[in-house]
Amino acid sequence: xxxxxxxxxxxxxxxxxxxxxxxxxxxxxxxxxxxxxxxxxxxxxxxxxxxxxxxxxxxxxxxxxxxxxxxxxxxxxxxxxxxxxxxxxxxxxxxxxxxxxxxxxxxxxxxxxxxxxxxxxxxxxxxxxxxxxxxxxxxxxxxxxxxxxxxxxxxxxxxxxxxxxxxxxxxxxxxxxxxxxxxxxxxxxxxxxxxxxxxxxxxxxxxxxxxxxxxxxxxxxxxxxxxxxxxxxxxxxxxxxxxxxxxxxxxxxxxxxxxxxxxxxxxxxxxxxxxxxxxxxxxxxxxxxxxxxxxxxxxxxxxxxxxxxxxxxxxxxxxxxxxxxxxxxxxxxxxxxxxxxxxxxxxxxxxxxxxxxxxxxxxxxxxxxxxxxxxxxxxxxxxxxxxxxxxxxxxxxxxxxxxxxxxxxxxxxxxxxxxxxxxxxxxxxxxxxxxxxxxxxxxxxxxxxxxxxxxxxxxxxxxxxxxxxxxxxxxxxxxxxxxxxxxxxxxxxxxxxxxxxxxxxxxxxxxxxxxxxxxxxxxxxxxxxxxxxxxxxxxxxxxxxxxxxxxx
Ligand SMILES: [Zn+2]
Ligand SMILES: [Zn+2]
Numbered sequence: 001x002x003x004x005x006x007x008x009x010x011x012x013x014x015x016x017x018x019x020x021x022x023x024x025x026x027x028x029x030x031x032x033x034x035x036x037x038x039x040x041x042x043x044x045x046x047x048x049x050x051x052x053x054x055x056x057x058x059x060x061x062x063x064x065x066x067x068x069x070x071x072x073x074x075x076x077x078x079x080x081x082x083x084x085x086x087x088x089x090x091x092x093x094x095x096x097x098x099x100x101x102x103x104x105x106x107x108x109x110x111x112x113x114x115x116x117x118x119x120x121x122x123x124x125x126x127x128x129x130x131x132x133x134x135x136x137x138x139x140x141x142x143x144x145x146x147x148x149x150x151x152x153x154x155x156x157x158x159x160x161x162x163x164x165x166x167x168x169x170x171x172x173x174x175x176x177x178x179x180x181x182x183x184x185x186x187x188x189x190x191x192x193x194x195x196x197x198x199x200x201x202x203x204x205x206x207x208x209x210x211x212x213x214x215x216x217x218x219x220x221x222x223x224x225x226x227x228x229x230x231x232x233x234x235x236x237x238x239x240x241x242x243x244x245x246x247x248x249x250x251x252x253x254x255x256x257x258x259x260x261x262x263x264x265x266x267x268x269x270x271x272x273x274x275x276x277x278x279x280x281x282x283x284x285x286x287x288x289x290x291x292x293x294x295x296x297x298x299x300x301x302x303x304x305x306x307x308x309x310x311x312x313x314x315x316x317x318x319x320x321x322x323x324x325x326x327x328x329x330x331x332x333x334x335x336x337x338x339x340x341x342x343x344x345x346x347x348x349x350x351x352x353x354x355x356x357x358x359x360x361x362x363x364x365x366x367x368x369x370x371x372x373x374x375x376x377x378x379x380x381x382x383x384x385x386x387x388x389x390x391x392x393x394x395x396x397x398x399x400x401x402x403x404x405x406x407x408x409x410x411x412x413x414x415x416x417x418x419x420x421x422x423x424x425x426x427x428x429x430x431x432x433x434x435x436x437x438x439x440x441x442x443x444x445x446x447x448x449x450x451x452x453x454x455x456x457x458x459x460x461x462x463x464x465x466x467x468x469x470x471x472x473x474x475x476x477x478x479x480x481x482x483x484x485x486x487x488x489x490x491x492x493x494x495x496x497x498x499x500x501x502x503x504x505x506x507x508x509x510x511x512x513x514x515x516x517x518x519x520x521x522x523x524x525x526x527x528x529x530x531x532x533x534x535x536x537x538x539x540x541x542x543x544x545x546x547x548x549x550x551x552x
């Protein structure tokens with residue numbers, strides 16, 4: 001057989017976020033592909049006006065006729081976030097379990113795309129056959145409903161793609177990790193395991209949602225006034241815990257923030273949380289005494305528009321907090337968000353509100369495998385080769401070392417774009433490189449990070465803007481009194497700045513005649529240079545400058 005089996009991550013290797021993985025099988029140059037996950041990363045303040053970043057799918061868009069389907073492991077944004085943006089370029093079938101499918105459908109609805117025909121629902125522990133790929137969903141545990149590993153069987157061997165997971169002995173909602181099936185798969189032989197690296201630096205076990213529940217109940221039992229809990233909306237076990245603890249402490253619960261309502265609805269629609277108390281509307285909650293209410297809200301990372309930020313700034317229309325109340329951050333402090341979050345914590349404690357976070361009490365567990373969880377998975381699956389993904393380079397290198405310690409015969413280190421030949425060959429290795437990169441969602445348009453719109457806005461945001469309009473007479477003479485406007489330039493004395501600039505422009509203009517296009521260009525260039533130089537001298541800012549010539 002001269003067919004080969006390939007693995008190629010286009011996103012999520014060398015970074016945490018925007019997962020996109022490809023598996024290819026077939027004769028050289030004529031592979032059929034499946035895509036596993038299609039996620040986003042959230043942009044930070046360094047890219048003004050851009051919220052979402054996703055992998056550049058160019059490599060597979062070119063081969064879209066050979067793309068058999070997009071197989072989704074679970075509904076976190078780093079796994080599904082790009083689907084409605086990129087699917088129109090791919091146009092293939094999408095496979096997902098019921099809860100994930102509900103959230104995917106919403107994304108398409110927002111973009112007014114009818115995905116009805118192309119979104120296929122896979123039952124938990126169900127199977128999908130895509131030509132030579134036989135894909136089996138394996139229920140795992142994580143920090144969202146319906147997290148799945150994928151057993152991908154091909155004529156060249158079996159791959160286990162773990163997706164995101166941990167070993168939670170008491171996930172509270174949804175099934176336990178399908179240990180039995182993982183062991184069977186291991187006994188049948190696994191060619192390669194593509195595995196989550198997020199927590200490879202953390203010793204011991206990741207911990208259980210049940211332990212968080214017990215502790216939250218103790219904390220809430222001692223709190224006497226209003227309680228606000230903030231956590232990731234997608235963590236439905238945590239949501240159910242908040243409902244459970246509210247009920248046990250004789251309180252009503254109210255959901256605050258769009259994603260909380262969205263996820264609650266999706267979970268109920270899929271048959272989860274049926275035994276919990278019903279939440280009450282925040283407007284109704286205002287009528288309850290403060291010791292009788294718990295709010296569960298979005299914004300656990302201090303997002304400016306999140307409910308938590310609006311509550312702590314006293315601008316939320318329905319939720320009010322005051323001295324003596326408590327806020328529980330039942331979530332991870334994601335590296336990079338400390339500043340925003342501590343600002344939020346400071347604001348609260350300053351006003352006499354108790355802040356409880358993972359730094360002070362046990363109110364959160366991670367959804368990713370610590371080293372002892374990894375050990376367990378390795379022992380069940382016994383892979384011939386491990387390819388760490390879902391990690392920054394430092395995580396992935398540590399994971400390679402871990403795999404070596406675990407006596408895995410062939411650990412393979414990859415980054416985005418690497419093509420690994422899993423079969424045939426002595427051992428799996430990177431043998432080629434696919435084009436890879438990122439796309440920014442800028443407004444409604446996907447753009448390259450080098451796009452002019454991005455460069456312009458970075459420039460504008462740090463240097464400001466200056467516009468000069470010059471009138472030209474029919475004879476090609478330049479009219480005095482140019483029209484100036486500027487934004488974002490710090491000026492001491494506005495009059496003086498404008499006067500100086502006008503003088504500068506008039507001096508330059510006098511030396512030019514504007515009879516043809518070339519002369520116009522020369523004038524524009526000379527004015528641009530002079531205006532920027534003048535501004536730099538006077539204000540220290542070299543603004544983005546636009547010169548208009550208007551013929552009168
Ligand atoms: Zn993830
Ligand atoms: Zn996840």
